[in-house]
Amino acid sequence: MASAKGAREKKETMKTKTNLRPTSGSRSVKSASSLRSQLDVLSKENKELKSCLTKTEEQNLELKEKLRSLTYEIIDSSNKAEKQLEFDPNMDVVDIPLDELKSLIAMLSTSHTKAKSSLFETRIEEVETRITLLSGELGKLVKLKLKVQNGLQGIISCSDLEDAKKQARQLWIESCATDIFVEPVSEKKETPKHRDDVDNVRHPIIRNCRSASLPYAIAINLQKVEISPVSRKLPANTHITDMSENLTKLIVQELSLYKGSGADWRMLAKRVGIVDTMIKQWEAMKIAQPMKNVLCVWGESPGATVRMLHRHLISPQMRKVILAKRISDHYIVD
Known part of the structure:
Protein backbone atom coordinates (compact mmCIF):
# COMPACT_ATOMS: atom_id res chain seq x y z
CA MET A 1 0.00 0.00 0.00
CA ALA A 2 2.76 2.33 0.96
CA SER A 3 4.77 1.44 -2.10
CA ALA A 4 1.87 2.18 -4.37
CA LYS A 5 1.41 5.56 -2.72
CA GLY A 6 5.10 6.42 -3.23
CA ALA A 7 4.97 5.46 -6.87
CA ARG A 8 2.00 7.73 -7.35
CA GLU A 9 3.78 10.71 -5.77
CA LYS A 10 6.80 10.16 -8.03
CA LYS A 11 4.64 10.28 -11.13
CA GLU A 12 2.99 13.53 -10.00
CA THR A 13 6.41 15.08 -9.31
CA MET A 14 7.68 14.10 -12.78
CA LYS A 15 4.61 15.64 -14.40
CA THR A 16 5.12 18.85 -12.50
CA LYS A 17 8.79 19.11 -13.66
CA THR A 18 7.77 18.36 -17.19
CA ASN A 19 5.21 21.11 -17.15
CA LEU A 20 7.84 23.62 -15.82
CA ARG A 21 10.32 23.02 -18.74
CA PRO A 22 9.95 25.47 -21.76
CA THR A 23 9.11 24.04 -25.04
CA SER A 24 11.46 24.30 -28.06
CA GLY A 25 9.00 26.56 -29.89
CA SER A 26 8.91 29.21 -27.19
CA ARG A 27 12.72 29.14 -26.91
CA SER A 28 13.15 29.82 -30.65
CA VAL A 29 10.69 32.75 -30.52
CA LYS A 30 12.65 34.42 -27.71
CA SER A 31 16.00 33.99 -29.48
CA ALA A 32 14.58 35.46 -32.69
CA SER A 33 13.25 38.52 -30.88
CA SER A 34 16.60 39.11 -29.14
CA LEU A 35 18.45 38.80 -32.45
CA ARG A 36 16.03 41.26 -34.05
CA SER A 37 16.61 43.78 -31.30
CA GLN A 38 20.39 43.35 -31.61
CA LEU A 39 20.11 43.79 -35.37
CA ASP A 40 18.16 47.00 -34.89
CA VAL A 41 20.84 48.32 -32.55
CA LEU A 42 23.59 47.41 -34.99
CA SER A 43 21.73 49.00 -37.89
CA LYS A 44 21.29 52.19 -35.90
CA GLU A 45 24.98 52.25 -34.96
CA ASN A 46 25.89 51.56 -38.60
CA LYS A 47 23.84 54.57 -39.75
CA GLU A 48 25.50 56.78 -37.14
CA LEU A 49 28.95 55.57 -38.20
CA LYS A 50 28.14 56.21 -41.88
CA SER A 51 27.01 59.78 -41.15
CA CYS A 52 30.11 60.34 -38.99
CA LEU A 53 32.31 58.96 -41.77
CA THR A 54 30.67 61.27 -44.30
CA LYS A 55 31.30 64.30 -42.06
CA THR A 56 34.89 63.21 -41.44
CA GLU A 57 35.53 62.87 -45.19
CA GLU A 58 34.08 66.34 -45.79
CA GLN A 59 36.27 67.80 -43.05
CA ASN A 60 39.28 65.96 -44.48
CA LEU A 61 38.63 67.47 -47.92
CA GLU A 62 38.35 70.96 -46.40
CA LEU A 63 41.60 70.49 -44.47
CA LYS A 64 43.32 69.24 -47.62
CA GLU A 65 42.21 72.33 -49.52
CA LYS A 66 43.47 74.58 -46.75
CA LEU A 67 46.77 72.69 -46.65
CA ARG A 68 47.06 72.92 -50.42
CA SER A 69 46.48 76.68 -50.43
CA LEU A 70 48.96 77.20 -47.56
CA THR A 71 51.55 75.07 -49.34
CA TYR A 72 51.12 77.10 -52.52
CA GLU A 73 51.61 80.29 -50.51
CA ILE A 74 54.80 78.90 -48.98
CA ILE A 75 56.09 77.86 -52.41
CA ASP A 76 55.30 81.29 -53.88
CA SER A 77 57.07 83.00 -50.98
CA SER A 78 60.09 80.75 -51.43
CA ASN A 79 60.21 81.52 -55.15
CA LYS A 80 60.10 85.24 -54.42
CA ALA A 81 62.90 84.80 -51.91
CA GLU A 82 64.89 82.83 -54.52
CA LYS A 83 64.79 79.67 -52.41
CA GLN A 84 63.41 76.97 -54.67
CA LEU A 85 61.74 73.90 -53.21
CA GLU A 86 62.67 70.79 -55.16
CA PHE A 87 59.78 68.34 -55.65
CA ASP A 88 58.16 66.30 -58.41
CA PRO A 89 55.93 68.60 -60.48
CA ASN A 90 53.47 65.74 -60.97
CA MET A 91 53.15 65.35 -57.20
CA ASP A 92 50.26 66.89 -55.36
CA VAL A 93 51.55 69.63 -53.08
CA VAL A 94 49.70 68.01 -50.21
CA ASP A 95 52.04 65.01 -50.53
CA ILE A 96 55.21 67.10 -50.04
CA PRO A 97 57.09 65.77 -46.99
CA THR A 178 80.72 130.02 -35.92
CA ASP A 179 78.88 128.37 -38.78
CA ILE A 180 77.48 124.93 -39.56
CA PHE A 181 79.64 122.57 -41.61
CA VAL A 182 82.37 125.07 -42.47
CA GLU A 183 84.79 123.70 -45.02
CA PRO A 184 88.29 123.24 -43.62
CA VAL A 185 90.56 126.12 -44.58
CA SER A 186 93.06 124.97 -47.18
CA GLU A 187 96.46 126.48 -47.75
CA LYS A 188 96.59 129.23 -50.33
CA LYS A 189 98.45 128.27 -53.46
CA GLU A 190 100.35 130.62 -55.67
CA THR A 191 98.43 131.72 -58.74
CA PRO A 192 100.16 130.28 -61.82
CA LYS A 193 101.15 132.70 -64.55
CA HIS A 194 100.80 130.45 -67.61
CA ARG A 195 97.97 128.20 -68.79
CA ASP A 196 100.19 125.10 -68.65
CA ASP A 197 100.83 125.85 -64.99
CA VAL A 198 97.05 126.06 -64.41
CA ASP A 199 96.56 122.58 -65.86
CA ASN A 200 99.39 121.25 -63.73
CA VAL A 201 97.85 122.73 -60.59
CA ARG A 202 94.38 121.32 -61.34
CA HIS A 203 95.57 117.87 -62.35
CA PRO A 204 99.12 117.34 -61.08
CA ILE A 205 100.86 114.02 -61.57
CA ILE A 206 102.67 112.00 -58.91
CA ARG A 207 106.00 110.98 -60.41
CA ASN A 208 106.94 108.38 -57.81
CA CYS A 209 103.69 106.47 -58.25
CA ARG A 210 103.69 103.11 -59.98
CA SER A 211 101.34 104.46 -62.63
CA ALA A 212 102.82 107.80 -63.63
CA SER A 213 99.95 108.56 -66.00
CA LEU A 214 97.26 108.61 -63.30
CA PRO A 215 95.79 111.95 -62.21
CA TYR A 216 96.77 113.27 -58.84
CA ALA A 217 93.28 112.71 -57.34
CA ILE A 218 93.58 108.97 -58.05
CA ALA A 219 97.29 108.43 -57.65
CA ILE A 220 97.46 109.98 -54.18
CA ASN A 221 94.77 107.57 -52.99
CA LEU A 222 96.62 104.55 -54.36
CA GLN A 223 99.83 105.08 -52.41
CA LYS A 224 100.82 102.26 -50.11
CA VAL A 225 100.21 102.78 -46.41
CA GLU A 226 102.15 100.72 -43.87
CA ILE A 227 100.14 99.95 -40.72
CA SER A 228 102.09 98.18 -38.02
CA PRO A 229 100.23 95.77 -35.69
CA VAL A 230 99.52 96.81 -32.12
CA SER A 231 100.30 94.84 -28.98
CA ARG A 232 97.09 95.93 -27.24
CA LYS A 233 93.84 97.16 -28.71
CA LEU A 234 92.58 100.61 -27.80
CA PRO A 235 89.04 101.40 -26.59
CA ALA A 236 86.38 101.99 -29.22
CA ASN A 237 85.22 105.28 -27.68
CA THR A 238 88.43 106.90 -28.92
CA HIS A 239 87.65 110.06 -30.87
CA ILE A 240 88.40 109.91 -34.60
CA THR A 241 90.79 112.84 -34.28
CA ASP A 242 92.91 110.65 -31.97
CA MET A 243 93.21 107.71 -34.37
CA SER A 244 96.64 106.61 -35.49
CA GLU A 245 98.02 108.65 -38.36
CA ASN A 246 98.52 105.76 -40.76
CA LEU A 247 95.07 104.29 -40.09
CA THR A 248 93.48 107.68 -40.71
CA LYS A 249 95.48 108.01 -43.92
CA LEU A 250 94.27 104.58 -45.10
CA ILE A 251 90.64 105.44 -44.37
CA VAL A 252 91.01 108.75 -46.23
CA GLN A 253 92.54 107.03 -49.25
CA GLU A 254 89.99 104.22 -49.42
CA LEU A 255 86.91 106.42 -49.09
CA SER A 256 88.18 109.29 -51.24
CA LEU A 257 88.09 107.06 -54.33
CA TYR A 258 84.74 107.39 -56.09
CA LYS A 259 82.64 104.21 -56.30
CA GLY A 260 79.87 103.55 -58.79
CA SER A 261 77.58 102.40 -55.98
CA GLY A 262 78.17 105.66 -54.11
CA ALA A 263 79.60 103.82 -51.09
CA ASP A 264 82.45 106.27 -50.62
CA TRP A 265 83.06 109.54 -48.76
CA ARG A 266 79.74 110.93 -50.05
CA MET A 267 77.66 108.24 -48.37
CA LEU A 268 79.62 108.54 -45.12
CA ALA A 269 79.19 112.32 -45.22
CA LYS A 270 75.41 111.92 -45.52
CA ARG A 271 75.35 109.33 -42.75
CA VAL A 272 77.18 111.63 -40.31
CA GLY A 273 74.83 114.51 -41.07
CA ILE A 274 76.72 116.71 -43.54
CA VAL A 275 74.30 118.63 -45.73
CA ASP A 276 73.99 117.87 -49.45
CA THR A 277 74.98 121.40 -50.46
CA MET A 278 78.36 120.99 -48.80
CA ILE A 279 78.85 117.55 -50.39
CA LYS A 280 78.04 118.91 -53.85
CA GLN A 281 80.36 121.85 -53.26
CA TRP A 282 83.25 119.51 -52.43
CA GLU A 283 82.45 117.45 -55.53
CA ALA A 284 82.49 120.57 -57.71
CA MET A 285 85.84 121.60 -56.24
CA LYS A 286 87.31 118.20 -57.29
CA ILE A 287 89.21 117.84 -54.06
CA ALA A 288 91.76 115.03 -54.20
CA GLN A 289 90.91 113.68 -50.74
CA PRO A 290 87.45 114.89 -49.73
CA MET A 291 87.36 112.31 -46.93
CA LYS A 292 89.70 114.60 -45.00
CA ASN A 293 87.00 117.27 -45.05
CA VAL A 294 84.40 114.75 -43.86
CA LEU A 295 86.58 113.71 -40.91
CA CYS A 296 87.37 117.34 -40.11
CA VAL A 297 83.72 118.42 -40.03
CA TRP A 298 82.49 115.29 -38.28
CA GLY A 299 85.42 115.50 -35.86
CA GLU A 300 83.90 118.60 -34.29
CA SER A 301 81.25 116.36 -32.73
CA PRO A 302 82.13 114.63 -29.43
CA GLY A 303 80.15 111.58 -30.62
CA ALA A 304 82.48 110.99 -33.58
CA THR A 305 84.15 107.91 -32.15
CA VAL A 306 85.93 104.96 -33.70
CA ARG A 307 82.97 102.76 -32.76
CA MET A 308 80.59 104.96 -34.76
CA LEU A 309 82.98 104.98 -37.72
CA HIS A 310 83.20 101.19 -37.58
CA ARG A 311 79.38 100.90 -37.52
CA HIS A 312 79.06 103.11 -40.57
CA LEU A 313 81.65 101.08 -42.48
CA ILE A 314 79.97 97.70 -41.81
CA SER A 315 76.47 99.00 -42.53
CA PRO A 316 74.53 97.25 -45.34
CA GLN A 317 74.79 100.43 -47.40
CA MET A 318 78.58 100.83 -47.31
CA ARG A 319 79.88 97.27 -46.72
CA LYS A 320 83.49 98.31 -46.22
CA VAL A 321 84.34 95.01 -44.52
CA ILE A 322 88.09 95.06 -45.13
CA LEU A 323 88.46 98.64 -43.93
CA ALA A 324 86.33 97.85 -40.88
CA LYS A 325 88.58 94.85 -40.20
CA ARG A 326 91.61 97.17 -40.14
CA ILE A 327 89.87 99.26 -37.48
CA SER A 328 88.86 96.19 -35.44
CA ASP A 329 92.52 95.07 -35.49
CA HIS A 330 93.45 98.21 -33.54
CA TYR A 331 90.32 98.98 -31.49
CA ILE A 332 87.86 96.98 -29.38
CA VAL A 333 84.71 97.56 -31.42
CA ASP A 334 82.87 94.29 -30.67
Whole structure:
Protein backbone atom coordinates (compact mmCIF):
# COMPACT_ATOMS: atom_id res chain seq x y z
CA MET A 1 0.00 0.00 0.00
CA ALA A 2 2.76 2.33 0.96
CA SER A 3 4.77 1.44 -2.10
CA ALA A 4 1.87 2.18 -4.37
CA LYS A 5 1.41 5.56 -2.72
CA GLY A 6 5.10 6.42 -3.23
CA ALA A 7 4.97 5.46 -6.87
CA ARG A 8 2.00 7.73 -7.35
CA GLU A 9 3.78 10.71 -5.77
CA LYS A 10 6.80 10.16 -8.03
CA LYS A 11 4.64 10.28 -11.13
CA GLU A 12 2.99 13.53 -10.00
CA THR A 13 6.41 15.08 -9.31
CA MET A 14 7.68 14.10 -12.78
CA LYS A 15 4.61 15.64 -14.40
CA THR A 16 5.12 18.85 -12.50
CA LYS A 17 8.79 19.11 -13.66
CA THR A 18 7.77 18.36 -17.19
CA ASN A 19 5.21 21.11 -17.15
CA LEU A 20 7.84 23.62 -15.82
CA ARG A 21 10.32 23.02 -18.74
CA PRO A 22 9.95 25.47 -21.76
CA THR A 23 9.11 24.04 -25.04
CA SER A 24 11.46 24.30 -28.06
CA GLY A 25 9.00 26.56 -29.89
CA SER A 26 8.91 29.21 -27.19
CA ARG A 27 12.72 29.14 -26.91
CA SER A 28 13.15 29.82 -30.65
CA VAL A 29 10.69 32.75 -30.52
CA LYS A 30 12.65 34.42 -27.71
CA SER A 31 16.00 33.99 -29.48
CA ALA A 32 14.58 35.46 -32.69
CA SER A 33 13.25 38.52 -30.88
CA SER A 34 16.60 39.11 -29.14
CA LEU A 35 18.45 38.80 -32.45
CA ARG A 36 16.03 41.26 -34.05
CA SER A 37 16.61 43.78 -31.30
CA GLN A 38 20.39 43.35 -31.61
CA LEU A 39 20.11 43.79 -35.37
CA ASP A 40 18.16 47.00 -34.89
CA VAL A 41 20.84 48.32 -32.55
CA LEU A 42 23.59 47.41 -34.99
CA SER A 43 21.73 49.00 -37.89
CA LYS A 44 21.29 52.19 -35.90
CA GLU A 45 24.98 52.25 -34.96
CA ASN A 46 25.89 51.56 -38.60
CA LYS A 47 23.84 54.57 -39.75
CA GLU A 48 25.50 56.78 -37.14
CA LEU A 49 28.95 55.57 -38.20
CA LYS A 50 28.14 56.21 -41.88
CA SER A 51 27.01 59.78 -41.15
CA CYS A 52 30.11 60.34 -38.99
CA LEU A 53 32.31 58.96 -41.77
CA THR A 54 30.67 61.27 -44.30
CA LYS A 55 31.30 64.30 -42.06
CA THR A 56 34.89 63.21 -41.44
CA GLU A 57 35.53 62.87 -45.19
CA GLU A 58 34.08 66.34 -45.79
CA GLN A 59 36.27 67.80 -43.05
CA ASN A 60 39.28 65.96 -44.48
CA LEU A 61 38.63 67.47 -47.92
CA GLU A 62 38.35 70.96 -46.40
CA LEU A 63 41.60 70.49 -44.47
CA LYS A 64 43.32 69.24 -47.62
CA GLU A 65 42.21 72.33 -49.52
CA LYS A 66 43.47 74.58 -46.75
CA LEU A 67 46.77 72.69 -46.65
CA ARG A 68 47.06 72.92 -50.42
CA SER A 69 46.48 76.68 -50.43
CA LEU A 70 48.96 77.20 -47.56
CA THR A 71 51.55 75.07 -49.34
CA TYR A 72 51.12 77.10 -52.52
CA GLU A 73 51.61 80.29 -50.51
CA ILE A 74 54.80 78.90 -48.98
CA ILE A 75 56.09 77.86 -52.41
CA ASP A 76 55.30 81.29 -53.88
CA SER A 77 57.07 83.00 -50.98
CA SER A 78 60.09 80.75 -51.43
CA ASN A 79 60.21 81.52 -55.15
CA LYS A 80 60.10 85.24 -54.42
CA ALA A 81 62.90 84.80 -51.91
CA GLU A 82 64.89 82.83 -54.52
CA LYS A 83 64.79 79.67 -52.41
CA GLN A 84 63.41 76.97 -54.67
CA LEU A 85 61.74 73.90 -53.21
CA GLU A 86 62.67 70.79 -55.16
CA PHE A 87 59.78 68.34 -55.65
CA ASP A 88 58.16 66.30 -58.41
CA PRO A 89 55.93 68.60 -60.48
CA ASN A 90 53.47 65.74 -60.97
CA MET A 91 53.15 65.35 -57.20
CA ASP A 92 50.26 66.89 -55.36
CA VAL A 93 51.55 69.63 -53.08
CA VAL A 94 49.70 68.01 -50.21
CA ASP A 95 52.04 65.01 -50.53
CA ILE A 96 55.21 67.10 -50.04
CA PRO A 97 57.09 65.77 -46.99
CA LEU A 98 56.45 67.69 -43.80
CA ASP A 99 60.18 68.05 -43.01
CA GLU A 100 60.80 69.92 -46.26
CA LEU A 101 57.97 72.33 -45.55
CA LYS A 102 59.25 72.88 -42.02
CA SER A 103 62.77 73.64 -43.25
CA LEU A 104 61.40 76.01 -45.89
CA ILE A 105 59.27 77.86 -43.33
CA ALA A 106 62.30 78.12 -41.04
CA MET A 107 64.40 79.62 -43.86
CA LEU A 108 61.68 82.12 -44.75
CA SER A 109 61.18 83.17 -41.15
CA THR A 110 64.96 83.54 -40.68
CA SER A 111 65.30 85.71 -43.78
CA HIS A 112 62.34 87.83 -42.66
CA THR A 113 63.90 88.24 -39.23
CA LYS A 114 67.22 89.26 -40.79
CA ALA A 115 65.52 91.80 -43.04
CA LYS A 116 63.62 93.19 -40.09
CA SER A 117 66.75 93.41 -37.95
CA SER A 118 68.61 95.08 -40.83
CA LEU A 119 65.81 97.65 -41.06
CA PHE A 120 65.96 98.27 -37.33
CA GLU A 121 69.75 98.58 -37.51
CA THR A 122 69.47 101.14 -40.32
CA ARG A 123 66.98 103.19 -38.36
CA ILE A 124 69.10 103.00 -35.22
CA GLU A 125 72.10 104.23 -37.22
CA GLU A 126 70.01 107.10 -38.59
CA VAL A 127 68.97 108.08 -35.07
CA GLU A 128 72.58 107.84 -33.88
CA THR A 129 73.67 110.00 -36.81
CA ARG A 130 71.09 112.63 -35.96
CA ILE A 131 72.08 112.56 -32.30
CA THR A 132 75.74 112.96 -33.33
CA LEU A 133 74.83 115.90 -35.56
CA LEU A 134 72.77 117.59 -32.84
CA SER A 135 75.46 117.05 -30.22
CA GLY A 136 78.01 118.64 -32.56
CA GLU A 137 75.76 121.64 -33.11
CA LEU A 138 75.14 121.87 -29.38
CA GLY A 139 78.90 121.92 -28.79
CA LYS A 140 79.25 124.79 -31.26
CA LEU A 141 76.48 126.76 -29.54
CA VAL A 142 78.05 126.22 -26.12
CA LYS A 143 81.39 127.48 -27.42
CA LEU A 144 79.67 130.50 -28.95
CA LYS A 145 77.86 131.22 -25.68
CA LEU A 146 81.15 131.16 -23.78
CA LYS A 147 82.75 133.46 -26.35
CA VAL A 148 79.88 135.93 -26.08
CA GLN A 149 79.97 135.84 -22.30
CA ASN A 150 83.73 136.42 -22.16
CA GLY A 151 83.51 139.12 -24.84
CA LEU A 152 80.74 141.01 -23.06
CA GLN A 153 82.63 140.78 -19.80
CA GLY A 154 85.70 142.20 -21.52
CA ILE A 155 83.65 145.04 -23.03
CA ILE A 156 82.18 145.90 -19.64
CA SER A 157 85.65 146.06 -18.08
CA CYS A 158 86.94 148.43 -20.81
CA SER A 159 87.60 151.98 -19.66
CA ASP A 160 88.19 153.35 -23.15
CA LEU A 161 85.52 153.55 -25.85
CA GLU A 162 87.96 152.56 -28.59
CA ASP A 163 89.00 149.42 -26.72
CA ALA A 164 85.33 148.55 -26.21
CA LYS A 165 84.70 148.96 -29.94
CA LYS A 166 87.67 146.77 -30.79
CA GLN A 167 86.54 144.02 -28.44
CA ALA A 168 82.97 144.30 -29.73
CA ARG A 169 84.23 143.99 -33.30
CA GLN A 170 86.35 140.99 -32.34
CA LEU A 171 83.34 139.39 -30.65
CA TRP A 172 81.23 140.00 -33.76
CA ILE A 173 83.88 138.37 -35.99
CA GLU A 174 84.13 135.33 -33.73
CA SER A 175 80.35 135.01 -33.65
CA CYS A 176 80.11 135.18 -37.43
CA ALA A 177 82.87 132.59 -37.72
CA THR A 178 80.72 130.02 -35.92
CA ASP A 179 78.88 128.37 -38.78
CA ILE A 180 77.48 124.93 -39.56
CA PHE A 181 79.64 122.57 -41.61
CA VAL A 182 82.37 125.07 -42.47
CA GLU A 183 84.79 123.70 -45.02
CA PRO A 184 88.29 123.24 -43.62
CA VAL A 185 90.56 126.12 -44.58
CA SER A 186 93.06 124.97 -47.18
CA GLU A 187 96.46 126.48 -47.75
CA LYS A 188 96.59 129.23 -50.33
CA LYS A 189 98.45 128.27 -53.46
CA GLU A 190 100.35 130.62 -55.67
CA THR A 191 98.43 131.72 -58.74
CA PRO A 192 100.16 130.28 -61.82
CA LYS A 193 101.15 132.70 -64.55
CA HIS A 194 100.80 130.45 -67.61
CA ARG A 195 97.97 128.20 -68.79
CA ASP A 196 100.19 125.10 -68.65
CA ASP A 197 100.83 125.85 -64.99
CA VAL A 198 97.05 126.06 -64.41
CA ASP A 199 96.56 122.58 -65.86
CA ASN A 200 99.39 121.25 -63.73
CA VAL A 201 97.85 122.73 -60.59
CA ARG A 202 94.38 121.32 -61.34
CA HIS A 203 95.57 117.87 -62.35
CA PRO A 204 99.12 117.34 -61.08
CA ILE A 205 100.86 114.02 -61.57
CA ILE A 206 102.67 112.00 -58.91
CA ARG A 207 106.00 110.98 -60.41
CA ASN A 208 106.94 108.38 -57.81
CA CYS A 209 103.69 106.47 -58.25
CA ARG A 210 103.69 103.11 -59.98
CA SER A 211 101.34 104.46 -62.63
CA ALA A 212 102.82 107.80 -63.63
CA SER A 213 99.95 108.56 -66.00
CA LEU A 214 97.26 108.61 -63.30
CA PRO A 215 95.79 111.95 -62.21
CA TYR A 216 96.77 113.27 -58.84
CA ALA A 217 93.28 112.71 -57.34
CA ILE A 218 93.58 108.97 -58.05
CA ALA A 219 97.29 108.43 -57.65
CA ILE A 220 97.46 109.98 -54.18
CA ASN A 221 94.77 107.57 -52.99
CA LEU A 222 96.62 104.55 -54.36
CA GLN A 223 99.83 105.08 -52.41
CA LYS A 224 100.82 102.26 -50.11
CA VAL A 225 100.21 102.78 -46.41
CA GLU A 226 102.15 100.72 -43.87
CA ILE A 227 100.14 99.95 -40.72
CA SER A 228 102.09 98.18 -38.02
CA PRO A 229 100.23 95.77 -35.69
CA VAL A 230 99.52 96.81 -32.12
CA SER A 231 100.30 94.84 -28.98
CA ARG A 232 97.09 95.93 -27.24
CA LYS A 233 93.84 97.16 -28.71
CA LEU A 234 92.58 100.61 -27.80
CA PRO A 235 89.04 101.40 -26.59
CA ALA A 236 86.38 101.99 -29.22
CA ASN A 237 85.22 105.28 -27.68
CA THR A 238 88.43 106.90 -28.92
CA HIS A 239 87.65 110.06 -30.87
CA ILE A 240 88.40 109.91 -34.60
CA THR A 241 90.79 112.84 -34.28
CA ASP A 242 92.91 110.65 -31.97
CA MET A 243 93.21 107.71 -34.37
CA SER A 244 96.64 106.61 -35.49
CA GLU A 245 98.02 108.65 -38.36
CA ASN A 246 98.52 105.76 -40.76
CA LEU A 247 95.07 104.29 -40.09
CA THR A 248 93.48 107.68 -40.71
CA LYS A 249 95.48 108.01 -43.92
CA LEU A 250 94.27 104.58 -45.10
CA ILE A 251 90.64 105.44 -44.37
CA VAL A 252 91.01 108.75 -46.23
CA GLN A 253 92.54 107.03 -49.25
CA GLU A 254 89.99 104.22 -49.42
CA LEU A 255 86.91 106.42 -49.09
CA SER A 256 88.18 109.29 -51.24
CA LEU A 257 88.09 107.06 -54.33
CA TYR A 258 84.74 107.39 -56.09
CA LYS A 259 82.64 104.21 -56.30
CA GLY A 260 79.87 103.55 -58.79
CA SER A 261 77.58 102.40 -55.98
CA GLY A 262 78.17 105.66 -54.11
CA ALA A 263 79.60 103.82 -51.09
CA ASP A 264 82.45 106.27 -50.62
CA TRP A 265 83.06 109.54 -48.76
CA ARG A 266 79.74 110.93 -50.05
CA MET A 267 77.66 108.24 -48.37
CA LEU A 268 79.62 108.54 -45.12
CA ALA A 269 79.19 112.32 -45.22
CA LYS A 270 75.41 111.92 -45.52
CA ARG A 271 75.35 109.33 -42.75
CA VAL A 272 77.18 111.63 -40.31
CA GLY A 273 74.83 114.51 -41.07
CA ILE A 274 76.72 116.71 -43.54
CA VAL A 275 74.30 118.63 -45.73
CA ASP A 276 73.99 117.87 -49.45
CA THR A 277 74.98 121.40 -50.46
CA MET A 278 78.36 120.99 -48.80
CA ILE A 279 78.85 117.55 -50.39
CA LYS A 280 78.04 118.91 -53.85
CA GLN A 281 80.36 121.85 -53.26
CA TRP A 282 83.25 119.51 -52.43
CA GLU A 283 82.45 117.45 -55.53
CA ALA A 284 82.49 120.57 -57.71
CA MET A 285 85.84 121.60 -56.24
CA LYS A 286 87.31 118.20 -57.29
CA ILE A 287 89.21 117.84 -54.06
CA ALA A 288 91.76 115.03 -54.20
CA GLN A 289 90.91 113.68 -50.74
CA PRO A 290 87.45 114.89 -49.73
CA MET A 291 87.36 112.31 -46.93
CA LYS A 292 89.70 114.60 -45.00
CA ASN A 293 87.00 117.27 -45.05
CA VAL A 294 84.40 114.75 -43.86
CA LEU A 295 86.58 113.71 -40.91
CA CYS A 296 87.37 117.34 -40.11
CA VAL A 297 83.72 118.42 -40.03
CA TRP A 298 82.49 115.29 -38.28
CA GLY A 299 85.42 115.50 -35.86
CA GLU A 300 83.90 118.60 -34.29
CA SER A 301 81.25 116.36 -32.73
CA PRO A 302 82.13 114.63 -29.43
CA GLY A 303 80.15 111.58 -30.62
CA ALA A 304 82.48 110.99 -33.58
CA THR A 305 84.15 107.91 -32.15
CA VAL A 306 85.93 104.96 -33.70
CA ARG A 307 82.97 102.76 -32.76
CA MET A 308 80.59 104.96 -34.76
CA LEU A 309 82.98 104.98 -37.72
CA HIS A 310 83.20 101.19 -37.58
CA ARG A 311 79.38 100.90 -37.52
CA HIS A 312 79.06 103.11 -40.57
CA LEU A 313 81.65 101.08 -42.48
CA ILE A 314 79.97 97.70 -41.81
CA SER A 315 76.47 99.00 -42.53
CA PRO A 316 74.53 97.25 -45.34
CA GLN A 317 74.79 100.43 -47.40
CA MET A 318 78.58 100.83 -47.31
CA ARG A 319 79.88 97.27 -46.72
CA LYS A 320 83.49 98.31 -46.22
CA VAL A 321 84.34 95.01 -44.52
CA ILE A 322 88.09 95.06 -45.13
CA LEU A 323 88.46 98.64 -43.93
CA ALA A 324 86.33 97.85 -40.88
CA LYS A 325 88.58 94.85 -40.20
CA ARG A 326 91.61 97.17 -40.14
CA ILE A 327 89.87 99.26 -37.48
CA SER A 328 88.86 96.19 -35.44
CA ASP A 329 92.52 95.07 -35.49
CA HIS A 330 93.45 98.21 -33.54
CA TYR A 331 90.32 98.98 -31.49
CA ILE A 332 87.86 96.98 -29.38
CA VAL A 333 84.71 97.56 -31.42
CA ASP A 334 82.87 94.29 -30.67
